[in-house]
Amino acid sequence: MPELKKIILDPEDSGVPCVLPRAEHCISRNQIDEHALKVLYRLNRQGHMAYLVGGSVRDLLLGRTPKDFDVGTDATPNQVKTLFRNCFLVGRRFRLAHIRFRGNLLVEVATFRRNPDESELPENDDEHFHFVQNVFGDPREDAFRRDFTINALFYNIDDFSVIDHVGGLKDLEERTLRMIGDPLVRFEEDPVRMLRALEFSARLDFTIDDEIISAIDQRSHLLSSASSARLREEIMELFRHRVAGQVCEMAQLYGLLDQLFADIPFLPQTFELLKLIDQRTAEGKPIRESLALAGLVLPAFFERCPVERSQHINDALAVADKLLRPHCLTYSIAQGIRCEARDLLIGCFRLARGRGLKGESRFLRHPFTPQIFEFFALWCQIDHSLNDKFANWLGALASDAGEHTGERKSPRRRRRRPRRKAAMSS
Numbered sequence: 001m002p003e004l005k006k007i008i009l010d011p012e013d014s015g016v017p018c019v020l021p022r023a024e025h026c027i028s029r030n031q032i033d034e035h036a037l038k039v040l041y042r043l044n045r046q047g048h049m050a051y052l053v054g055g056s057v058r059d060l061l062l063g064r065t066p067k068d069f070d071v072g073t074d075a076t077p078n079q080v081k082t083l084f085r086n087c088f089l090v091g092r093r094f095r096l097a098h099i100r101f102r103g104n105l106l107v108e109v110a111t112f113r114r115n116p117d118e119s120e121l122p123e124n125d126d127e128h129f130h131f132v133q134n135v136f137g138d139p140r141e142d143a144f145r146r147d148f149t150i151n152a153l154f155y156n157i158d159d160f161s162v163i164d165h166v167g168g169l170k171d172l173e174e175r176t177l178r179m180i181g182d183p184l185v186r187f188e189e190d191p192v193r194m195l196r197a198l199e200f201s202a203r204l205d206f207t208i209d210d211e212i213i214s215a216i217d218q219r220s221h222l223l224s225s226a227s228s229a230r231l232r233e234e235i236m237e238l239f240r241h242r243v244a245g246q247v248c249e250m251a252q253l254y255g256l257l258d259q260l261f262a263d264i265p266f267l268p269q270t271f272e273l274l275k276l277i278d279q280r281t282a283e284g285k286p287i288r289e290s291l292a293l294a295g296l297v298l299p300a301f302f303e304r305c306p307v308e309r310s311q312h313i314n315d316a317l318a319v320a321d322k323l324l325r326p327h328c329l330t331y332s333i334a335q336g337i338r339c340e341a342r343d344l345l346i347g348c349f350r351l352a353r354g355r356g357l358k359g360e361s362r363f364l365r366h367p368f369t370p371q372i373f374e375f376f377a378l379w380c381q382i383d384h385s386l387n388d389k390f391a392n393w394l395g396a397l398a399s400d401a402g403e404h405t406g407e408r409k410s411p412r413r414r415r416r417r418p419r420r421k422a423a424m425s426s
């Protein structure tokens with residue numbers, strides 16, 4: 001991390017934020033997406049506060065490339081809408097302004113929010129969560145409602161300073177992940193934060209503060225009560241950020257794994273396979289949910305479905321279904337994704353059985369088969385006993401492809417059925 005010259009210790013005590021002027025931090029406007037800059041400048045010119053918020057400030061201070069640039073402002077969503085013709089208000093939980101630009105580009109603008117007082121909360125439980133998420137506040141309140149100190153830093157377009165209300169600069173420098181407020185309370189409010197703690201620690205290579213670890217230990221049981229849609233999204237974030245293997249290992253250590261994957265038996269090879277999938281994503285290959293799912297399940301699948309040449313594919317299908325269905329039900333994963341994951345498992349089963357069985361040439365020509373080969377190649381790095389069989393299959397795939405691209409056989413002529421004679425009666 002580029003060195004920060006001035007660190008004010010514990011700004012929480014004074015109620016005054018630590019402000020780093022432009023000369024004392026490394027963020028340059030050249031590093032900020034031009035569309036986000038446009039949005040920041042226009043809000044600012046119209047007299048509103050306009051900050052870069054969240055992960056982008058953290059990443060820029062760490063010398064990393066941010067995934068996206070979110071904007072925080074004191075303008076309400078409706079005020080934002082009047083300022084930008086290309087603005088769309090979205091979100092049920094959060095009322096957000098999306099400013100869309102050509103090329104499918106998007107800048108998300110959120111009005112500063114705060115956690116409401118007990119007395120302000122609606123009595124109706126159904127409205128409770130929605131209400132809590134949507135009470136407008138000032139920048140300091142907005143910082144304090146965020147999860148970790150390093151995620152609550154602001155970059156102010158008005159004077160190019162970095163503003164820290166929560167001690168995030170010090171934690172960035174010490175490479176420590178610290179919760180804003182009492183982790184026990186914050187995990188009770190939102191148990192997904194436990195998983196996010198592991199994710200950020202793995203992504204940034206940060207040490208997790210002891211208070212967080214002790215709170216996870218005490219509150220791990222709450223994770224399974226979190227919204228399954230949000231958990232599913234966070235699980236996919238682990239894969240997108242190439243930390244699925246590492247985070248699952250940590251989750252096992254901290255007692256979160258069973259909460260997260262109650263229906264999937266994890267074996268030591270599962271962590272290895274997930275790490276290989278992460279490596280593949282790091283090489284720039286896209287990660288689909290079906291591949292993530294198949295990766296989570298493959299070691300248990302092979303354990304339950306020993307590969308013998310005589311074993312019928314229907315037995316393998318039954319095992320795959322039994323492993324995939326409960327998890328997909330818990331997380332409302334669509335049938336199409338489940339079937340694609342199942343096809344990856346069954347494809348691996350075929351490859352592990354070896355060549356020379358019925359349906360081989362149809363299998364080799366199927367458009368999905370290259371994806372199965374790629375997945376199986378990862379598994380072969382773990383189970384070396386399959387390497388010879390796999391080499392044999394690769395030869396078959398290459399020669400089959402050659403047959404189709406090289407000297408093409410003359411197309412088979414369809415034999416016409418002899419025309420039926422007209423019915424005698426007509």
Ligand code: CTP
Nearest residue numbers: 054055056067068145146147148151152190193
């Ligand atoms: N946030 C939070 N609590 C959550 C989710 C998000 O406080 N449960 C806040 C954090 O300030 C976070 C910001 O919203 O930085 C954006 O969240 P997200 O996009 O999930 O993470 P980023 O920090 O932006 O990281 P990245 O986009 O690189 O994944």
